[in-house]
Amino acid sequence: MLVAEQVHRAYGARSVLNDISITINTGVTALLGVNGAGKTTLLSILAGALRPDSGSVRIDDEEVFGSSASRRRALGKVALMPQSATFPPHMTALEVVEYLTWMRGASARHARIVAKDALRRVLLDDRASSKIKTLSGGMVRRVCLAQAIASGAEHLCLDEPSTGLDPQQRRAMVGLLAELEGTVLLSSHVMEDVADLAQNVLVLDAGAIIFAGGLADLADLAPDGVDERRAEAGFLSVLTSSVDTTPRQ
Numbered sequence: 001m002l003v004a005e006q007v008h009r010a011y012g013a014r015s016v017l018n019d020i021s022i023t024i025n026t027g028v029t030a031l032l033g034v035n036g037a038g039k040t041t042l043l044s045i046l047a048g049a050l051r052p053d054s055g056s057v058r059i060d061d062e063e064v065f066g067s068s069a070s071r072r073r074a075l076g077k078v079a080l081m082p083q084s085a086t087f088p089p090h091m092t093a094l095e096v097v098e099y100l101t102w103m104r105g106a107s108a109r110h111a112r113i114v115a116k117d118a119l120r121r122v123l124l125d126d127r128a129s130s131k132i133k134t135l136s137g138g139m140v141r142r143v144c145l146a147q148a149i150a151s152g153a154e155h156l157c158l159d160e161p162s163t164g165l166d167p168q169q170r171r172a173m174v175g176l177l178a179e180l181e182g183t184v185l186l187s188s189h190v191m192e193d194v195a196d197l198a199q200n201v202l203v204l205d206a207g208a209i210i211f212a213g214g215l216a217d218l219a220d221l222a223p224d225g226v227d228e229r230r231a232e233a234g235f236l237s238v239l240t241s242s243v244d245t246t247p248r249q
Ligand SMILES: Nc1ncnc2c1ncn2[C@@H]1O[C@H](COP(=O)(O)OP(=O)(O)OP(=O)(O)O)[C@@H](O)[C@H]1O
Pocket: 011, 016, 033, 034, 035, 036, 037, 038, 039, 040, 041, 042
């Protein structure tokens, strides 16, 4: 379980997250919001990669920003797929995933096994020996996901995992994410993927969670007469209407 309590974060004078409190349970939760809403900031904080100005984050009751011992235990349970990553261009995909897994504390032998398996799961086994500089942008995104999967963490924070993928790879990605166990929190602008994958949805707007509930609850907020893409219509309603969407999580 990922829990944020009263999390506040600003960049300079600009507040991006205003005392956010959320609980994210097992299953797939989608984090939605317009460009600049703060999704990357929130995902990074929940995964321990960015420090909030105030508030607390707990992963299975371990404080992410607490003592070094609790931080170490918490960070062992979570992995982040960042929106963008720059890997050393001369390393191969396998070396990158293997190295990052080893950095998290796995033995070299175990790191190689799980790195190979993760690259297979993201359908990159045929490019495992290719240098990063020879991979396409979509392939590098899949290397990013592979390192999160290879970590073996029970909680995954994935920042726009399907961005930059071709339709075939996107479908494969949705299939892969649906198979993952544990907690998956993903940000996405692709409502089709969200509708296919997520059980729960959070909508972030102007630094606050303005909707927290099930995907079906979001679809129920679609205006009367909308029969298709109801989750997307519900999301747009949440952004524009004064419907009472008090967080229920
Ligand atoms: N390092 C930074 N320094 C200053 N401002 C930042 C920094 N990172 C993000 N911001 C600002 O914080 C706000 C939230 O950014 P964030 O990347 O978290 O949004 P997002 O919802 O993930 O956006 P997108 O959907 O475009 O990826 C934006 O106004 C952005 O310009």
